Amino acid sequence: MNTKKEDPVFSYLKEHAEAVPERSRSAEFQLFAKLKELREQFFKKTLLWVPVTMTSLVLILFLSVSLIQNHKQNEVATPVSSDMRLEAFLEESFASITEVAEAQQELAFELYRNEL
Amino acid sequence: MATTILRTLREGLPDRDQVFEHLYSQHADRVRGILFRIAHPNDLEDLQQETFVRVWKGLNLFRRHSNVKTWIYRIAVNTALDHLRLKARRPKEVEATSSVESVDLKTPEDALVHKRRVQEVLLSLEDDLRAVLVLHLFENFKMNEIAKILSIPTGTVKSRLHRAREEARKYLESQGVKL
Numbered sequence: 001m002n003t004k005k006e007d008p009v010f011s012y013l014k015e016h017a018e019a020v021p022e023r024s025r026s027a028e029f030q031l032f033a034k035l036k037e038l039r040e041q042f043f044k045k046t047l048l049w050v051p052v053t054m055t056s057l058v059l060i061l062f063l064s065v066s067l068i069q070n071h072k073q074n075e076v077a078t079p080v081s082s083d084m085r086l087e088a089f090l091e092e093s094f095a096s097i098t099e100v101a102e103a104q105q106e107l108a109f110e111l112y113r114n115e116l
Numbered sequence: 117m118a119t120t121i122l123r124t125l126r127e128g129l130p131d132r133d134q135v136f137e138h139l140y141s142q143h144a145d146r147v148r149g150i151l152f153r154i155a156h157p158n159d160l161e162d163l164q165q166e167t168f169v170r171v172w173k174g175l176n177l178f179r180r181h182s183n184v185k186t187w188i189y190r191i192a193v194n195t196a197l198d199h200l201r202l203k204a205r206r207p208k209e210v211e212a213t214s215s216v217e218s219v220d221l222k223t224p225e226d227a228l229v230h231k232r233r234v235q236e237v238l239l240s241l242e243d244d245l246r247a248v249l250v251l252h253l254f255e256n257f258k259m260n261e262i263a264k265i266l267s268i269p270t271g272t273v274k275s276r277l278h279r280a281r282e283e284a285r286k287y288l289e290s291q292g293v294k295l
Contacts, residue, residue, distance in 0.1 A: 009284050009288065013249075017254065020160075021160065023145070
């Protein structure tokens with residue numbers, strides 16, 4: 001059953017409907033100009049984002065490598081430096097103790113000699 | 117190598133443009149018909165541009181297994197409906213042109229009056245009813261095609277078409293048109 005042909009409402013609407021205006025050249029020109037503009041925008045965005053993204057990636061990579069290297073150096077250097085500092089302190093302290101002991105010993109010996 | 121990449125970027129995607137031009141030449145007339153009758157005729161050129169810009173932008177995202185025809189007409193219907201919702205001016209249009217009173221028009225201006233009345237009938241319908249009516253009556257889509265375009269079941273298409281016809285009948289009868 002074809003309702004479009006038989007139904008009076010549909011027949012009326014179809015019979016009296018205004019025809020669709022033909023395509024206009026100027027509208028088509030505008031459409032394709034708009035698409036050209038969109039392409040240009042796409043190109044500019046790409047041109048902008050490619051170097052920005054690449055630079056960011058390189059920068060992040062460089063910072064990460066530096067950070068890792070620095071961390072490794074610290075891990076190795078800290079105990080050595082700490083040991084050395086402790087060793088130096090002990091040596092210095094021992095030297096002082098030795099000097100004091102020697103001085104005391106010398107003084108005692110001197111007193112003993114004088115008493116004699 | 118770099119020159120080739122730059123040229124490709126500058127020219128966009130050549131394949132996409134070729135595909136677009138083909139789609140435009142194939143479907144522009146029907147898209148215009150849909151936009152002309154679902155939205156207001158005065159906005160036809162703007163809506164046509166909007167529809168095809170959406171098509172162009174969506175070409176890369178278009179799912180290959182979908183029917184390209186269905187996809188384009190769905191965009192057209194949605195563009196028209198979006199436009200109507202945005203403007204929300206349908207009541208004003210109906211009000212502005214609903215003063216036609218003549219029943220048996222036999223003057224040279226009859227055609228114009230009838231055209232205006234058809235436009236009034238279409239604008240008086242709810243958006244979803246008008247979309248179904250336009251696709252079926254003026255663009256000759258089958259029920260299953262309309263169902264795909266509007267993403268609704270075929271049964272819903274039939275019921276909406278029935279309601280659209282009844283509402284159009286009531287409107288025409290209220291205007292004194294003998295059917």
